[in-house]
Amino acid sequence: MSLFRALRDVVLRRDLRAQMWLSLGRFFMRLRRPRAALRLYRRATSLDPHNSRLWRHHAAAAVRSGRLGEASLCYRTLVRLDPGNPRAHARVAATYDLIGSQDAALQACRTALEHFPDAACLHRQLGQILLNMGSVHGALRALERAAELSPRHGDTHYFVGLALRRAGRMKDARAALKRALSLRPDDPKLYYALGLCCKPGEVSGEAESSLLAGLAIEQVTADLAPPRWISPVP
Numbered sequence: 063m064s065l066f067r068a069l070r071d072v073v074l075r076r077d078l079r080a081q082m083w084l085s086l087g088r089f090f091m092r093l094r095r096p097r098a099a100l101r102l103y104r105r106a107t108s109l110d111p112h113n114s115r116l117w118r119h120h121a122a123a124a125v126r127s128g129r130l131g132e133a134s135l136c137y138r139t140l141v142r143l144d145p146g147n148p149r150a151h152a153r154v155a156a157t158y159d160l161i162g163s164q165d166a167a168l169q170a171c172r173t174a175l176e177h178f179p180d181a182a183c184l185h186r187q188l189g190q191i192l193l194n195m196g197s198v199h200g201a202l203r204a205l206e207r208a209a210e211l212s213p214r215h216g217d218t219h220y221f222v223g224l225a226l227r228r229a230g231r232m233k234d235a236r237a238a239l240k241r242a243l244s245l246r247p248d249d250p251k252l253y254y255a256l257g258l259c260c261k262p263g264e265v266s267g268e269a270e271s272s273l274l275a276g277l278a279i280e281q282v283t284a285d286l287a288p289p290r291w292i293s294p295v296p
Contacts, residue, residue: 080110084119091119096126107136114143114150121153125160133157148174148181155184159191167191182212189221198228216246220255227259235259 087102103120110116121136134157140150151174158167171188178184189205192198202225208218219242226235239256246252 076109077113080106080113080116083109084116087119087123091123091126096123099123100127100129100132111139112143114140114147117143118150121157125157130157130161134161148178149183151178152181152183152187155187155191159187159194164191164195180211182208182215182218185211186215186218186221189225193221193225193228198225201225202229214245216242216249216252218242219245220249220252223255223259227255232259 083102083106087099087106090096090099090102100120100123103116103123106116107113107120117136117140121133121140124130124133124136134154137150137153137157140147141154144150151170155167155170155174158164158170168188168191171184171191175181175184175188185204185208189201189203189208192201192204202222205218205222205225208215209222212218219238223235223238223242226232226238236256236259239252239259243249243252243256
């Protein structure tokens with residue numbers, strides 16, 4: 063195929079143009095410029111509105127840009143296009159929770175769980191919502207079920223640890239967080255959480271070393287960030 067014909071196909075075929083905007087959007091996401099990526103993903107989904115992959119990227123950029131209403135719309139569209147995907151249902155609930163519509167978030171999770179009772183992501187999301195609402199014991203039940211279904215998911219054990227800490231079960235919370243660290247040793251929030259699970263005067267050396275480890279990993283992450291001359295999109 064000649065270069066002219068290839069370019070003509072990109073210009074004329076809406077799905078190819080959508081893929082072009084998707085590729086550019088992913089490039090800007092890697093540069094940590096989600097607002098620039100979001101504008102490109104909007105073009106992509108307008109050109110190919112039945113492509114669930116495009117809506118997934120569009121939603122992620124909207125969340126990173128703080129456009130939670132737009133993200134919620136994207137995830138609801140994703141559920142309509144791919145109703146058998148429990149992760150899409152979990153993300154609908156997550157965006158409702160971020161917006162502050164916790165009743166809608168709970169309803170979305172519980173309705174989805176009727177269809178996907180063994181979806182760890184839905185139990186995990188339900189646990190997070192309940193924890194945000196202050197229902198610690200309900201959150202713990204949901205999160206422990208998620209951990210049973212997905213024992214190697216680091217963030218699940220992290221949230222189990224947070225719920226146990228809220229319940230005052232510090233020893234169990236530390237055990238859950240250490241389990242999370244064994245799966246995600248490069249995640250600074252786990253070290254911070256572990257340090258905060260040490261009571262005053264109790265295993266203070268462990269608390270201090272955990273907080274210092276978290277700071278060290280965060281500094282490495284900052285050192286690997288894009289150079290400062292890549293300015294954020296206003």
